[in-house]
Amino acid sequence: MNATFNNRDPVYLQVVRYFKEQIANGNLVAGQEIPSRRELAATMKINPNTAQKAYKEMEEQDLITTERNYPSKITKNENILQSVREELIITAVESFLQSIRPINVPIDELLRIVQEKYSKESSKEGL
Template identity: 40%
Template sequence: MPMFEAFEFNNNSPIYLQITKFFEAMVFLGELKPGDLIPSRRELAGEMRVNLNTVQKSYAYMEEIGLITTEKNRYSVITKDTDKIEELKNNYIKEPLIIFLKTMKSINISKDSVLELIDKYYDIVDEMEGLEDDNCKESDKKI
């Protein structure tokens, strides 16, 4: 599957959770639809170059949270339960949002100021991505 080519692991969380987040993102973006077949555990382990046990742990976790269902230990599909997908999507969004809001509150930024900042930066955040990388490189040179 070509969708796995661009996937890169990071050191911030366990690999099985990163695989799970990847599948959640693909569902939320519409790349994977309810009822879509996903690769077998062995296929995915080979494509992502990870241990089969890691993929099995990820699939077990995705089953536990209701993202996928597995037909008699044969093949796995994205759940057809659209209410469950919506619930998972809301949780996916909520986690980073709560971290952001806790950060803003910890530095005494008011709700109105947070809303103003969101309004100010929401539409230009895509344009800023390249600038962030450049600014980081510039600050690295100063150290």
């Protein structure tokens, strides 16, 4: 579990985002146990209070479920998991569009470049 944090966004939200990414890319799956708050704080090198706050946030967003005296688990609700993935894709695309729009590239060219780059990057990573 390795994440780098920026100093200007609340750390607990960055932790939540990290979990969403792990769900989206399939590293975390429905019903999977996640580390305790203490373990998370220690591995991510954050304040245990922050880990606590991140878990609370994820519980409120129904990303994880916690039963008394059991480790927290990723939700089994496929709708939520699906929406996490969509949400991440959409926000990423939106921020991409925001930076590309001023350059005014025709959509066909843009898509071609994206396709080339994306598959090249993926093959480099051995995917």
